[in-house]
Amino acid sequence: MSDPDELLRIEGIRKTFPGVVALDGVDFDLRRGEVHVLLGENGAGKSTLIKMLSGAYRPDAGRILVGGEEVRINGAQDSERLGIATIYQEFNLVPDLTVAENIFLGRQPRRLGMIDRRKMEADAAGLLERVGVRVSPRARVRELGIARLQMVEIAKALSLDARVLIMDEPTAVLTSEEVERLFAIVRSLREDGVGVVFITHHLDEIAALGDRVTVIRDGRSVGQVPAATPEEELVRLMVGRSIEQQYPRERADAGAALLTVEGLTRDGVFHDVSFEVRAGEVVGVAGLVGAGRTEVVRAVFGADPYDKGTVRVSGAEVRRHDVNAAMHAGIGLVPEDRKGQGLVLDASVEENLGLVTLRAATHGGLVDRRGQRAAAARVAERLGVRMAGLGQQVRTLSGGNQQKVVIGKWLLADTKVLILDEPTRGIDVGAKVEIYQLVNELTAAGAAVLMISSDLPEVLGMSDRVLVMAQGRIAGELSAAEATQDSVMALAVSTPTTSVNGTEATRGH
Numbered sequence: 432m433s434d435p436d437e438l439l440r441i442e443g444i445r446k447t448f449p450g451v452v453a454l455d456g457v458d459f460d461l462r463r464g465e466v467h468v469l470l471g472e473n474g475a476g477k478s479t480l481i482k483m484l485s486g487a488y489r490p491d492a493g494r495i496l497v498g499g500e501e502v503r504i505n506g507a508q509d510s511e512r513l514g515i516a517t518i519y520q521e522f523n524l525v526p527d528l529t530v531a532e533n534i535f536l537g538r539q540p541r542r543l544g545m546i547d548r549r550k551m552e553a554d555a556a557g558l559l560e561r562v563g564v565r566v567s568p569r570a571r572v573r574e575l576g577i578a579r580l581q582m583v584e585i586a587k588a589l590s591l592d593a594r595v596l597i598m599d600e601p602t603a604v605l606t607s608e609e610v611e612r613l614f615a616i617v618r619s620l621r622e623d624g625v626g627v628v629f630i631t632h633h634l635d636e637i638a639a640l641g642d643r644v645t646v647i648r649d650g651r652s653v654g655q656v657p658a659a660t661p662e663e664e665l666v667r668l669m670v671g672r673s674i675e676q677q678y679p680r681e682r683a684d685a686g687a688a689l690l691t692v693e694g695l696t697r698d699g700v701f702h703d704v705s706f707e708v709r710a711g712e713v714v715g716v717a718g719l720v721g722a723g724r725t726e727v728v729r730a731v732f733g734a735d736p737y738d739k740g741t742v743r744v745s746g747a748e749v750r751r752h753d754v755n756a757a758m759h760a761g762i763g764l765v766p767e768d769r770k771g772q773g774l775v776l777d778a779s780v781e782e783n784l785g786l787v788t789l790r791a792a793t794h795g796g797l798v799d800r801r802g803q804r805a806a807a808a809r810v811a812e813r814l815g816v817r818m819a820g821l822g823q824q825v826r827t828l829s830g831g832n833q834q835k836v837v838i839g840k841w842l843l844a845d846t847k848v849l850i851l852d853e854p855t856r857g858i859d860v861g862a863k864v865e866i867y868q869l870v871n872e873l874t875a876a877g878a879a880v881l882m883i884s885s886d887l888p889e890v891l892g893m894s895d896r897v898l899v900m901a902q903g904r905i906a907g908e909l910s911a912a913e914a915t916q917d918s919v920m921a922l923a924v925s926t927p928t929t930s931v932n933g934t935e936a937t938r939g940h
């Protein structure tokens with residue numbers, strides 16, 4: 432007898448890849464009108480599990496039941512036919528097509544045999560309005576930032592009118608305002624009886640949105656608990672131990688200025704930005720999305736040009752718009768868009784970890800390959816990169832493990848000034864603490880760290896000083912003692928003279 436409210440049931444699913452058992456017996460079920468959270472460490476198997484439902488992978492063993500009937504899902508079309516829509520962790524949009532074309536890819540409305548562009552664009556505009564994102568249906572996807580890409584993915588999923596909606600870390604790249612909007616959409620879908628599978632590393636979102644939680648550890652489902660379960664208990668289930676100290680910053684006395692930025696200006700983007708970061712310091716950069724934080728650090732790293740101002744490392748001026756000069760001077764950048772800028776996806780973990788050191792080594796002569804392999808192994812072990820071996824292709828690592836490789840790459844290089852742009856996005860709670868500990872080690876060894884983060888507790892917990900940017904300018908600087916959620920937000924929404932940018936809210940977890 433099947434239960435009419437049961438949308439989906441997974442029994443004993445197993446999936447292996449060469450050298451990896453990704454799933455080793457997972458049970459899961461989804462009911463009408465519920466948000467069921469999948470929780471687990473980086474590499475636990477969450478994305479692999481949902482890929483069985485979207486038809487991207489087929490299970491080696493186990494059963495999938497939809498509406499009480501066992502089904503085989505052999506591809507995206509099977510999945511769609513069964514009423515399942517999936518928003519992947521990695522974006523799945525075609526960069527050269529427009530927003531509207533992406534939303535209706537393969538399902539474009541037709542009139543007299545031709546694609547009805549007007550209808551397609553009008554329908555797309557309606558969906559975009561519903562998710563509350565201001566973007567033209569005619570914009571090319573290539574031109575959008577990651578937050579907007581995510582909102583387009585959501586609009587696309589809504590257009591399918593699915594009974595089961597799967598979202599793999601949809602909030603990782605969204606601002607607090609966008610998260611609220613997304614939650615409102617999910618709640619209204621739940622009212623309509625849709626079942627939602629929701630993956631997140633932000634524990635506070637679980638109680639806010641979820642009904643039930645299934646915890647996956649090492650490819651096995653280890654427990655099912657109500658979403659109201661206290662966070663400490665969720666963490667214990669997830670990582671198998673409790674985490675004593677979430678932000679283990681050890682403050683030391685700061686030394687000489689390593690990075691000095693003066694009057695940095697890029698017309699229309701940021702203005703008269705001046706600050707310094709001293710040896711041993713972690714300087715946090717807070718601000719609303721659109722305040723110009725990423726733009727400033729990209730200019731400091733030489734990835735983008737600027738019109739006025741100077742960047743110095745230990746007093747020596749760094750040539751503008753020259754990444755090699757910046758790296759040579761000892762500046763490293765962990766970018767916010769890891770897939771686009773941080774990794775060579777088809778190369779191995781070891782090759783990716785060695786990218787920076789290799790490039791640096793070609794200046795100074797011989798490459799010590801064996802030393803490099805040992806160092807790569809050490810960093811991978813330290814960050815707990817879950818992989819079959821150093822030879823595994825980075826493309827096949829889980830999302831969070833890819834992020835660890837980007838960070839590990841710069842930890843390996845002898846970086847004097849490390850710039851981190853949203854370093855823990857998509858990273859599980861246990862691995863976050865490891866990254867913070869590595870930041871401590873770097874600063875204890877005399878490096879300077881500049882950390883952009885939209886996760887306010889992280890900024891407050893890890894910074895010795897906090898710079899707050901608003902509308903392309905530094906709106907203020909706060910000492911660790913002065914920096915609180917309120918003082919940072921007050922500066923972030925201030926108007927430091929002329930505005931160059933629109934604003935959206937920073938997320939405050």
Ligand SMILES: Nc1ncnc2c1ncn2[C@@H]1O[C@H](COP(=O)(O)OP(=O)(O)OP(=O)(O)O)[C@@H](O)[C@H]1O
Nearest residue numbers: 448453473474475476477478479827828829830831
């Ligand atoms: N195509 C593949 N080839 C080889 N290994 C893979 C492949 N896809 C996933 N894996 C491995 O399966 C394991 C589970 O990965 P999965 O992406 O499901 O983790 P996750 O729980 O989603 O983690 P995250 O929180 O980091 O996104 C990882 O060890 C990963 O390296």
Ligand SMILES: [Mg+2]
Nearest residue numbers: 478520829830
């Ligand atoms: Mg994943």
